[in-house]
Amino acid sequence: MITDIKDIDVKLLSRVYDRGSRDSFVSLYISFNRNYMDFIRKRVNACKLVLKNDKVLLENLEKSMEEVYRFLKDREIGQKGAVVFASSLNGFFKGYRVYPGVENLFVVDTSPYIRPVVELLDDYETFGLVVLDNHRARIYVVSADRVERGKNISEDVLNKHRKGGWSQARFQRIRKGEIKHFLKEVSQYVSKIFSEDNIEKIVVAGPGGAKKWLMDYLPEDI
Template sequence: TTIVEPPQPIVTYRYHCDSSFYLEPLEEMLKDAKTYGLLVLDRREAAVGLLVGKHIEAHRTLTSTVPGKQRKGGQSAHRFQQLRLIAIHEFYKRIGDAASDVFMAVDQKNFEGILIGGPSPTKEEFESGDFLHHELKKKILGLFDVAYTDESGLPELVNAASEKLSDIDLIAEKKLIQRFFTELVSDSGKAAYGEESVRANLLIGAVEVLMISEDLRAERLTIRCPNGDHEAKLTKAFKPGEDYFSPGPCPVCGYSMEVVEKVDIVDELSEMADQMNTQVEFISTDFDEGSQLMNAFGGLVAILRFSTGV
């Protein structure tokens, strides 16, 4: 048995009966994905990561031993300043070594460049020094102001560098969600969220763009009374390893209802969208807007072609 772990998360579940394996989602992952190096730093801490396609990966975090600006009693100001400068230089060297290790391990054919974030003058001091591998220094795309320099600063850096990254999927996703938010707060009526509203608008062909969170895991169940007295559909969050679900008693005769069909909701809504010539976008949760889509809107929203009131 050979176990292959996909380089990116699989965002759909499909029950497929055929004489051949269904490999299209895996084949899509084999296409070249642009990769950017991410580095955020100040004199206290630093984080190194990668932007691979539309996913942000944190690889290394570092903390410094640089003393504060207040010196201990008995130390001369000059000696204290010299010790502090040495500690800063050593920390920058550690950051450069960690970043070089991460960035040089990437397939350089798809490595587009390096983004550096942090407060001034820290990032400028680091960029002007010889702390990165000489081949990597040529690939620095720009310096950007960010407030956080731990792992949470990596998404902030991507956001700050959006103009440099305007052609990648992640920035396109951010712009789509921002467009949805704009429609939501306006009086246009061209924003829909929640499964019931999105499904109703898909059925009448009103959806221009369907946005589905990559973290959405749910199944559409058809339940039926064994006596034929009642049938209904419901959506249930998908839990890996859960083999049994009881839909409860029939509201007519009281007998236990049975699950007669299960469909992955992502597959179902995607097929509905295809039939209506609707654009479907899977949204990463690696950035704030994507997390908000999942946590505040249940992972399912739509931009409509026209207002429907549904």
């Protein structure tokens, strides 16, 4: 399974470099548009011209690109782009998928070029979305341009109109209890799914006062 860019270890990459200060690391940021291979070939050919008098680095570039091409060939269906760091000389390879695509960039240097990664991660904040009213909730996990539905929760809550033969006080008490039970169920599931996905931000939306009531039931650490 291909690693998502949001799971990248920036600290690890920042400590990687060529101990001989050789330009042995390939860094590729690529969007899978129609002409993406043309972009890569042009950049690789330009680098080969620069390295033509250095047999070791030229061979490293060719072998590193073999690994890069294999990674790109095995990309997932619907994948919009990729970020790849490779150095055959240093036995190093890391590849990541990105959603959405990225600005195309090809760099050969003494270490992985990670500055664009930091900018990408700002766009990859994962957050939770809860859309609810008094008796129904839809829960989603949102990351970049992907929306994953976690769960639908519904409860047969009494409507606002009093039942025949019931006092207004009794009706309101029962209705309030049903709403309370529903909101507790929603908050429990929200806590579970969002802790599993390491989500730090939640957006609550929907009509009426259900949004405010739900916030009262969520744990303080959410």
